[in-house]
Amino acid sequence: MELLEKLHWRYAAKAMNGKKVPQEKIDAILEAISLAPTSSGLQPFEIFVITNQEKKEKIKAISYNQSVVTDCSHLLVFAAWDTYTKNRINKMFDLANSVRGFTNEGWENYRQMLLKGYPPRDPEVNFNHAAKQAYIAFSLAIAAAAFEEVDATPMEGFDAIALDKILELKEKGLRSCVMLPLGYRDVANDWLVHLKKVRKSKDELITEIE
Numbered sequence: 262m263e264l265l266e267k268l269h270w271r272y273a274a275k276a277m278n279g280k281k282v283p284q285e286k287i288d289a290i291l292e293a294i295s296l297a298p299t300s301s302g303l304q305p306f307e308i309f310v311i312t313n314q315e316k317k318e319k320i321k322a323i324s325y326n327q328s329v330v331t332d333c334s335h336l337l338v339f340a341a342w343d344t345y346t347k348n349r350i351n352k353m354f355d356l357a358n359s360v361r362g363f364t365n366e367g368w369e370n371y372r373q374m375l376l377k378g379y380p381p382r383d384p385e386v387n388f389n390h391a392a393k394q395a396y397i398a399f400s401l402a403i404a405a406a407a408f409e410e411v412d413a414t415p416m417e418g419f420d421a422i423a424l425d426k427i428l429e430l431k432e433k434g435l436r437s438c439v440m441l442p443l444g445y446r447d448v449a450n451d452w453l454v455h456l457k458k459v460r461k462s463k464d465e466l467i468t469e470i471e
Contacts, residue, residue: 333442
């Protein structure tokens with residue numbers, strides 16, 4: 262129930278007050294991101310945590326001048342792999358074997374299946390698949406922020422190509438897909454803060470098939 266109460270509390274803050282979020286809360290949110298489930302356990306994305314104000318100003322300029330970009334405490338950028346490669350797949354499978362301390366025939370057969378299926382695909386197909394995995398972690402970050410009573414503003418409203426240039430993501434084999442400013446709501450200047458949360462009825466949203 263506590264989590265649900267926090268999810269009712271949260272909303273997409275439209276203005277933040279510049280107050281710094283304690284590092285332990287940021288660490289908890291980042292840990293939730295790292296624990297997110299991903300297809301085949303590949304974690305095909307990276308997170309950029311931006312506190313540099315000059316960098317945030319540049320990002321604000323390519324994000325429709327949304328004030329939360331510069332007034333937040335920490336700006337998270339989720340960047341997905343631009344494609345799947347044999348090296349990237351092997352690295353994660355090797356890591357799993359190392360952490361678990363053994364190899365498994367079924368697991369190794371599964372590795373070979375991915376190696377044959379993923380790298381030859383169109384890079385755009387692979388990026389879209391990787392971006393979906395990033396969104397799973399993104400959702401957990403929102404929930405974790407709410408649990409910590411930290412405001413978070415999901416953002417797709419930015420020029421992704423320009424952001425990739427600012428963060429030099431192309432050179433890293435990454436492409437930005439979504440941002441999450443973290444901070445504290447500016448109650449006096451946020452038009453959304455006192456409005457009721459609007460959601461579909463459960464009957465419209467959920468279909469039970471027995």
